[in-house]
Amino acid sequence: MSELRYNHLKDTWTIIAEERARRPHDYATHIHEEEKGDISLCPFEYGNEDKTPPEIFAIREPGTLPNTPGWKVRVIPNKYPAVRIETPPDRIGECFYDKVMGFGAHEVIVETPDHFKHIQNFSKEELNNMFLTYKERIKSLSGDIRIRYIHIFKNHGKEAGKSLVHSHSQLIALPKIPKIVETQINQSREYYREKERCLICDEISQELKEVKRVIYENDSFVVLCPYASLFPFEIRIVPKFHSHDFTAINDQQLNDLSDATQIAVNKLYKTLVNPPFNMILYTSPPIREIPAKSDYFYHIDRFYHWHIEILPRIATLAGFELGTGYYINPTPPEDAAKFLREVLL
Numbered sequence: 001m002s003e004l005r006y007n008h009l010k011d012t013w014t015i016i017a018e019e020r021a022r023r024p025h026d027y028a029t030h031i032h033e034e035e036k037g038d039i040s041l042c043p044f045e046y047g048n049e050d051k052t053p054p055e056i057f058a059i060r061e062p063g064t065l066p067n068t069p070g071w072k073v074r075v076i077p078n079k080y081p082a083v084r085i086e087t088p089p090d091r092i093g094e095c096f097y098d099k100v101m102g103f104g105a106h107e108v109i110v111e112t113p114d115h116f117k118h119i120q121n122f123s124k125e126e127l128n129n130m131f132l133t134y135k136e137r138i139k140s141l142s143g144d145i146r147i148r149y150i151h152i153f154k155n156h157g158k159e160a161g162k163s164l165v166h167s168h169s170q171l172i173a174l175p176k177i178p179k180i181v182e183t184q185i186n187q188s189r190e191y192y193r194e195k196e197r198c199l200i201c202d203e204i205s206q207e208l209k210e211v212k213r214v215i216y217e218n219d220s221f222v223v224l225c226p227y228a229s230l231f232p233f234e235i236r237i238v239p240k241f242h243s244h245d246f247t248a249i250n251d252q253q254l255n256d257l258s259d260a261t262q263i264a265v266n267k268l269y270k271t272l273v274n275p276p277f278n279m280i281l282y283t284s285p286p287i288r289e290i291p292a293k294s295d296y297f298y299h300i301d302r303f304y305h306w307h308i309e310i311l312p313r314i315a316t317l318a319g320f321e322l323g324t325g326y327y328i329n330p331t332p333p334e335d336a337a338k339f340l341r342e343v344l345l
């Protein structure tokens with residue numbers, strides 16, 4: 001059973017996940033075999049559905065049955081979860097130390113049945129299916145009142161933490177709102193209180209005027225390199241319309257998101273020659289009655305603005321970053337945006 005432990009000094013939480021430590025020692029060999037082309041070992045292939053826990057959700061060809069081939073996107077529980085839905089989300093104080101038992105959901109979203117297809121090769125329809133699955137899973141898990149935040153991310157490339165070659169995203173639903181999300185909420189709330197405007201809406205209108213950090217835009221989305229990017233070639237995909245909740249996205253906006261993502265990922269792929277990256281969705285936590293935080297969600301629909309970050313992992317985090325929380329980014333985002341804007345697809 002895993003647990004979330006609080007670090008008083010750093011105000012951070014760590015998931016101590018014993019079960020993941022018991023991952024088979026020969027896992028690396030397994031990946032190696034797959035890379036050599038022995039895809040029969042891959043649990044995400046058609047015909048290998050029984051090598052994973054039963055599916056939670058799938059987008060399928062009409063007439064195909066769960067846990068059989070014919071799926072386009074398939075969601076399954078992580079075999080080595082960091083958190084579990086069966087664990088009660090008890091908050092425990094052990095003298096000085098605080099912990100929350102490892103309650104939550106840890107799911108794997110297999111985005112394609114094709115072992116050799118990666119996000120830069122996805123069609124718009126495949127990206128639509130991926131985002132539609134994100135939407136459906138967040139909506140479904142929001143119904144569990146014990147869940148306080150649903151985090152979806154994708155690791156692309158081994159250096160970005162991807163452990164299986166076959167393209168997939170992960171979802172971790174947590175009994176707490178993580179600090180990074182909480183900081184975004186607090187900052188957006190403060191800005192709104194002062195100006196009665198949304199922070200990200202204001203940021204986008206400034207960016208669209210300045211142009212120099214913008215890579216691409218369509219009717220609903222803008223793709224840009226953030227002003228204070230932590231990483232070289234960091235990209236943010238932001239809705240041009242105000243919305244706090246990713247699950248409120250409509251079909252037209254979903255199409256535009258797939259278009260913006262396809263352009264962003266392909267430009268990154270071409271400019272940096274297939275860099276490893278993490279893609280992270282930031283959306284509003286499900287709105288809850290939390291007695292200890294009675295006005296926490298008040299007007300969150302007006303001040304929070306969902307978005308996606310793509311963080312290339314081409315620079316290593318070293319002692320300075322780890323010790324100070326400041327980042328050294330050797331590529332000004334204005335230059336990164338220029339390279340990305342000008343690269344031809």
Ligand SMILES: [Zn+2]
Binds near residue numbers: 039042043115166
């Ligand atoms: Zn595979």
Ligand SMILES: [Zn+2]
Binds near residue numbers: 241
């Ligand atoms: Zn906004």
